[in-house]
Amino acid sequence: xxxxxxxxxxxxxxxxxxxLLAISQEEKMTPKQIAILEAAIEIFSDKGYSxxxxxxxxxxxxxxxxxxxxxxxxxxxxxxxxxxxxxxRMIAPFVMRNFDGVLDGPPESYEAFLRAFMVNRLEFAxxxxxxxxxxxxxxxxxxxxxxxxxxxxxxxxxxxxxxITEHFKEKGEIIDMPTPxxxxxxxxxxxxxxxxxxxxxxxxDWNDEEEIExxxxxxxxxxxxxxxxxxxx
Amino acid sequence: xxxxxxxxxxxxxxxxxxxLLAISQEEKMTPKQIAILEAAIEIFSDKGYSxxxxxxxxxxxxxxxxxxxxxxxxxxxxxxxxxxxxxxRMIAPFVMRNFDGVLDGPPESYEAFLRAFMVNRLEFAxxxxxxxxxxxxxxxxxxxxxxxxxxxxxxxxxxxxxxITEHFKEKGEIIDMPTPxxxxxxxxxxxxxxxxxxxxxxxxDWNDEEEIExxxxxxxxxxxxxxxxxxxx
Amino acid sequence: xxxxxxxxxxxxxxxxxxxLLAISQEEKMTPKQIAILEAAIEIFSDKGYSxxxxxxxxxxxxxxxxxxxxxxxxxxxxxxxxxxxxxxRMIAPFVMRNFDGVLDGPPESYEAFLRAFMVNRLEFAxxxxxxxxxxxxxxxxxxxxxxxxxxxxxxxxxxxxxxITEHFKEKGEIIDMPTPxxxxxxxxxxxxxxxxxxxxxxxxDWNDEEEIExxxxxxxxxxxxxxxxxxxx
Amino acid sequence: xxxxxxxxxxxxxxxxxxxLLAISQEEKMTPKQIAILEAAIEIFSDKGYSxxxxxxxxxxxxxxxxxxxxxxxxxxxxxxxxxxxxxxRMIAPFVMRNFDGVLDGPPESYEAFLRAFMVNRLEFAxxxxxxxxxxxxxxxxxxxxxxxxxxxxxxxxxxxxxxITEHFKEKGEIIDMPTPxxxxxxxxxxxxxxxxxxxxxxxxDWNDEEEIExxxxxxxxxxxxxxxxxxxx
DNA sequence: AATGAATGAGGCTTCATTCAT
DNA sequence: TATGAATGAAGCCTCATTCAT
Numbered sequence: 015x016x017x018x019x020x021x022x023x024x025x026x027x028x029x030x031x032x033x034l035l036a037i038s039q040e041e042k043m044t045p046k047q048i049a050i051l052e053a054a055i056e057i058f059s060d061k062g063y064s065x066x067x068x069x070x071x072x073x074x075x076x077x078x079x080x081x082x083x084x085x086x087x088x089x090x091x092x093x094x095x096x097x098x099x100x101x102x103r104m105i106a107p108f109v110m111r112n113f114d115g116v117l118d119g120p121p122e123s124y125e126a127f128l129r130a131f132m133v134n135r136l137e138f139a140x141x142x143x144x145x146x147x148x149x150x151x152x153x154x155x156x157x158x159x160x161x162x163x164x165x166x167x168x169x170x171x172x173x174x175x176x177x178i179t180e181h182f183k184e185k186g187e188i189i190d191m192p193t194p195x196x197x198x199x200x201x202x203x204x205x206x207x208x209x210x211x212x213x214x215x216x217x218x219d220w221n222d223e224e225e226i227e228x229x230x231x232x233x234x235x236x237x238x239x240x241x242x243x244x245x246x247x
Numbered sequence: 248x249x250x251x252x253x254x255x256x257x258x259x260x261x262x263x264x265x266x267l268l269a270i271s272q273e274e275k276m277t278p279k280q281i282a283i284l285e286a287a288i289e290i291f292s293d294k295g296y297s298x299x300x301x302x303x304x305x306x307x308x309x310x311x312x313x314x315x316x317x318x319x320x321x322x323x324x325x326x327x328x329x330x331x332x333x334x335x336r337m338i339a340p341f342v343m344r345n346f347d348g349v350l351d352g353p354p355e356s357y358e359a360f361l362r363a364f365m366v367n368r369l370e371f372a373x374x375x376x377x378x379x380x381x382x383x384x385x386x387x388x389x390x391x392x393x394x395x396x397x398x399x400x401x402x403x404x405x406x407x408x409x410x411i412t413e414h415f416k417e418k419g420e421i422i423d424m425p426t427p428x429x430x431x432x433x434x435x436x437x438x439x440x441x442x443x444x445x446x447x448x449x450x451x452d453w454n455d456e457e458e459i460e461x462x463x464x465x466x467x468x469x470x471x472x473x474x475x476x477x478x479x480x
Numbered sequence: 481x482x483x484x485x486x487x488x489x490x491x492x493x494x495x496x497x498x499x500l501l502a503i504s505q506e507e508k509m510t511p512k513q514i515a516i517l518e519a520a521i522e523i524f525s526d527k528g529y530s531x532x533x534x535x536x537x538x539x540x541x542x543x544x545x546x547x548x549x550x551x552x553x554x555x556x557x558x559x560x561x562x563x564x565x566x567x568x569r570m571i572a573p574f575v576m577r578n579f580d581g582v583l584d585g586p587p588e589s590y591e592a593f594l595r596a597f598m599v600n601r602l603e604f605a606x607x608x609x610x611x612x613x614x615x616x617x618x619x620x621x622x623x624x625x626x627x628x629x630x631x632x633x634x635x636x637x638x639x640x641x642x643x644i645t646e647h648f649k650e651k652g653e654i655i656d657m658p659t660p661x662x663x664x665x666x667x668x669x670x671x672x673x674x675x676x677x678x679x680x681x682x683x684x685d686w687n688d689e690e691e692i693e694x695x696x697x698x699x700x701x702x703x704x705x706x707x708x709x710x711x712x713x
Numbered sequence: 714x715x716x717x718x719x720x721x722x723x724x725x726x727x728x729x730x731x732x733l734l735a736i737s738q739e740e741k742m743t744p745k746q747i748a749i750l751e752a753a754i755e756i757f758s759d760k761g762y763s764x765x766x767x768x769x770x771x772x773x774x775x776x777x778x779x780x781x782x783x784x785x786x787x788x789x790x791x792x793x794x795x796x797x798x799x800x801x802r803m804i805a806p807f808v809m810r811n812f813d814g815v816l817d818g819p820p821e822s823y824e825a826f827l828r829a830f831m832v833n834r835l836e837f838a839x840x841x842x843x844x845x846x847x848x849x850x851x852x853x854x855x856x857x858x859x860x861x862x863x864x865x866x867x868x869x870x871x872x873x874x875x876x877i878t879e880h881f882k883e884k885g886e887i888i889d890m891p892t893p894x895x896x897x898x899x900x901x902x903x904x905x906x907x908x909x910x911x912x913x914x915x916x917x918d919w920n921d922e923e924e925i926e927x928x929x930x931x932x933x934x935x936x937x938x939x940x941x942x943x944x945x946x
Numbered sequence: 947a948a949t950g951a952a953t954g955a956g957g958c959t960t961c962a963t964t965c966a967t
Numbered sequence: 968t969a970t971g972a973a974t975g976a977a978g979c980c981t982c983a984t985t986c987a988t
Contacts, residue, residue: 046969062388064297068962077969080964081374089962125475151384155295166331186474199465202439203432228424232432235476236469241419242358243468279952301979309955316980498967512948528854530763534983546985553981591941617850621761652940657927664909665902665931672901694890698898702935707885708824709934745973767958777974782959949988957981964974 027204047085049075054092060145063093063152093148094158100145101162107134108171124182132204132226139208147213172197203233280318282308287325296326296385326381327391333378334395340367341404357415358463359407365437365459372441380446405430436466513551515541520558525610529559529618560624563615566608567628573600574637590648591696598670598692605674613679638663668700751789758843759931762792762851792847793857800861806833807870807944819906823881824929831903833927838907846912871896912942 043051053075057066068089072079086092139146153159179196182188188196207229212221276284286308290299301322305312320326372379386392412429415421421429440462442452509517523532538545549675555605573667605612619625641679645662654662673695677686752774756765767788771778776862785791838845852858878895881887887895906928910919 023283029430044968062295064295065388067960069960072971079962080970080972081968083963084969087963123475135252147387151387153294154380157300179419183472186472188470189472191464191470195458195461195465196470198439198443199436199462199470202435204429206435206439225428228428229432231424232428232469234469234471237424237429237432238419238467239416239422241418242356277951300977302977313950313954313981317951320980322979367987510947528761528763530761531854533981537951544948545983546951547947549984550948553984558916586759589941613853617853620846620850621764629768652938654936654938656938657936658932661924661927661931662936663978664905665928665936668901668905669898671907672897676897688768691894694894695898697890698894698935700935700937700941702931703887703890703898705882705885705888708822743972766956768956778958779960779975780973783972786959788958949986951987953983953985953987955982958979960978961976962974964972965970966972967972 018238046075046081050077050082050085050092051096055096055144055148058093058096058148063089063148063155068092069075090156090158093152093156096145097149097159099151100142101159101166103142104138104146104149105166107131107172108174124185124187125234127178127182128200128204128233129164129180129226129229132207132229135204136208136211136222136226141210200233203229277312279308279310283310283315283325284329288329288377291326291329291381296322296388299398301325310384323389323391326385326389329378330382330385330392331395333375334382334392334399336398337371337375337379337382338404340364341407357418357420358467360415361433361463361466362459365440365462369438369441369444369455369459372445376445407471410435433466436462512541512543512547516543516548516551516558517562521562521610521614522584524562524614525560529555529621556622556624559614559618559622562611563618563625564628566611567615567625569608570604570612571632571637573597574640590651590653591700592646593648594666594694594699596697597696598673600675601670602677602688602692605678609678649693658678666699669695724731740823743773745776745780747786749776751796754795754843754847756794757792757847762788762847762854767791773812780909789855789857792851793856795844796848796851796858797861799841800848800858800865801849802867803837803845804870806830807873823884823886824933826877826881827899827929827932828925831906831928835907835910835921835925838911844910899932902928 019240050071053071057071057074060066069079071092072082075082082092086095087143149159153163159204175197176193179193183190183196207225209244211222211225284302286304287299290304293299299338302312303316304325305315308315315325319328382392386396408430409426412421412426415430416423416426440458444455444458516537519537520532523537523540529545532677534548535545537558538548541548548558552561615625617628641663642659645659649656649659654694673691677688677691751768752770753765756770759765767781768778770791770814771781774781782789785794790861848858852862874896876893878887882889882892882895906924910921910924
């Protein structure tokens, strides 16, 4: 964590590099390849995939134009090499048993589960912000991405999340409403927070802990005041 | 409503044309100009602004490529001519007094207000879905759009919505939480519904009335079940 | 003459219009056609023939784009309609007997002839400056113009000027040097003055009468000073 | 000189290439870049800058159209890269001390100076004829060129030439007439010769040495014959 | 006679990709 | 392995010219 913060302060927004370095050791990436990815993320994120020029990426990476195409057959390959693995890591917690890494054991309560989930994914989103931006921008236009997304997220993740949701519904912690709706509500709320936090107002003073608690309270109890709460009549 | 649905079935996703035709009568658009806009919306929405070729737009519109540039000085002009006016109409209800057109009078309750708002904006989003998609995709890359968005939405709309929210907070219909957070929660939930309804699963069988009621219930009372509701302990 | 000066002061550099109006009465030009010529001269002169757009000419002339092509089949036609007649008028004095209009009778002396010639052609060049600029710019690129120029100037004019020059050579007023060289010297000197006067330094204070006398003195006696004059040794 | 003539006969009008090759060795031009310049000079000179198509230049140079833009960002850049350096070399003799390269020492007489100057600049103009043609054609329309011309020629050269002229005026070799007029006379005469020699009648049989002497005689003593020479009366 | 909407060929320029070094 | 010169297809845009009104 401390080294993490240090890295963040050194060059804000490039925290993804630690993840990438981990991969690079496994997959034997050369420094040039890393530089290319780093530059590509920056420029894809800034200008969009279509408007980004490979020549500009090469320049920013400090390599020759041709070098990019030694590592990635096409520009689209480069894009997929960036967002593909991130997509896998994005949904990693869901495909592990018992949400390893998110929860150390089986979640005691739905609230605890949601809280752990938010903390964990906020951290992830912060570290991979630029890549996620590229992913969101390009999913509508890249069938390859859409497919991978559909298979993984709408396939595996939804299945897993549905199971969890229904588990807590049976335990009475969640009201009796169609599971898809419940998932939609929670996902909307969490993503709403992430977008506000990282995209729309990244420079505000955010008290993450407090905001997460408020968002949790909203998801669980809504925003109705005493005047309309049935139980307080 | 019925004619609306008929139109939808005729050519799905081109409902915007009725809005546009209304404008065309006011602003005297020629059939060719309408065809250009129609084609541009389709192609921008499908491939993204940067990846869309003016030659393809011309072909789809059934005009010569040069004709596009008689009406719009540049490709970017064409983009702005599409999303600019839509942006204005997007926020139109917020800048009217008492939400004319959304509510006939001042809203009796926060719930009634939210319900009217959702119905109204869902209708709007449905009619302008492709343009809204273009708008969302391009806002990050087009300073001109960002500016207009910041001025209008973050300027006028937030001010208006804040006032309404605080009005109902004072009346006790909304719990005592920071207004920005409350706005974030409601906006997230509404947009979450719109996206699921129109973008992610447009082909599902949606019972809009019921979904809206459920979303309202979520926003007001949350998803906690009897096991955790404080008052039922 | 007085009206002439008045016109000059009204809008400097458009004196050609009087010549044009004279023609228009003969050739029945409509006001629109005159406006087109006027605009074309301005724009051809400013940006060059190739870089001038017919649309800009139409706009400046206050006519529709198509109207130009009712009077002139092509853009090149328009050019030729401007410079062709001016070319004829440029050499007009040479093809008249006894230089009518330049000299009232046969020239008494070579000096008198040169003086009258300079005064007369300076006046002409001043009135037709923009057209002459177009002519000089385009002669290298327009075979039609080159042909007309070769036929008229190198044909008729040179013949006439040669005759005059040799007439005065026989009378001993001009030294015994090849006639082509003599013509070259005088033409260079006269044109050199015209260019300096009208093109390079049009805003200087010019005393035309004095400058013409000095140029005459140069042509006749050169610039050698007493130290090298043979006769003054 | 002989090799020079040989080159001229091989491909007429491309003598500039020797100058360019000298530069290319210093500035490391590739053969393709030289071919592009060569083709551009030819075509700009033939059709004028505006009417020249980069596609035609590429074809004549034997390269792909895109290659031009690797070396020159824009078509205008290509133009400036051709005429800019030539402009510098055009005035080079004037900015050197004592006219190095034109005169070996300080000029003994005004006549000797003028003779050396004519020989030297005729040689230069012959070698750079096409580029000079482009320069003259485009100066009125290219502010960048006009500026450079004004700064260099009207700035440095005039100053230098004025000094020389006044030097010889003091020595009595030049008559007492305003210096600007004297400069105009000489420049007109020299340029008149160059144009006749290279532009108007390049195919005549020219005896350069004799023509230069005659032109010198004209500049110094004029064309008046014995009948009107004051001193011979 | 005059218009101006429409055309489409052609202009300049960009850029992903290749390949000889 | 890495380079970067070279490519040429494709992109955006201009403009002379036509033609129905």
